[in-house]
Amino acid sequence: MAEPDREPIAPAAPSAGSARRNIELAQARLRPMTRQAWQNLKIWIPFLLNRTDRARQVIYHAREQREGFVWRVQLPAQCWQCGAEAELLTREIEVDLRSFEQALAIVAGAAGSALFFMFLASLFGGKLLWVLALVSVGAGVALLLLKSWTETVCVQMSTCREHAEQMRLPGMVLDQNELHLFLPSDSLAGAARGELRATRLGRGRALPGGGRGVESDVEPPPEHVKYRQAFGAPPAPLPELPPIRLADDEE
Ligand SMILES: [Zn+2]
Known part of the structure; x- marks a missing residue:
């Protein structure tokens, strides 16, 4: 018989730790879900949109940006935060989202x-x-849930070196053949709406991927990093930046 008061070889510690980890994991999963639910609600009931939401909202149509179940949006070539147009790095963000039908009803x-x-x-x-x-x-x-399905949204967003680490995912909502993006800055949203308008008026070049109305004299960004978030997964931090090599530095 084992002595009851002999000190256990720390069996309690890992189980308590794993319980806490499970709770943290559940919270990490729940938080983006509630955030997403709130964003969807704001699209279904536009009265809930505040002034900032309206300034940063860009609406894309399935006809222009969706192929099968994949949306592709290329945001204007400017930093997501400060609007800088030189020395840009790109981030390709891929997120699985639920698309809804007749949600408001x-x-x-x-x-x-x-x-x-x-x-x-x-x-x-x-x-x-x-x-x-x-x-x-x-x-x-x-x-x-019955009247919804999963689609993938691929957004290409640019950043300057300074703001690369703080880069945030844009808010995304899929609803009735529309993709609503809530971009992180007013200037980026304004530029994106301008490009969309130009493309729709036919003044922008015919673009296979949609929304890319940028002139070709802008240098292609030196680095491209892909980021993927599966449906319902806790948000992962955007990948770290490799250092930029300036054109003058070349040996
Ligand atoms: Zn910047």
């Missing part, structure tokens, strides 16, 4: 019936009405 229907049952419950009391309110919310979520 489903959300409105679910919210409406939940509110109706809650109203009745507050008048007459009774657990059943509260349960029905919850069921309406659950049914709404189930219907949303």
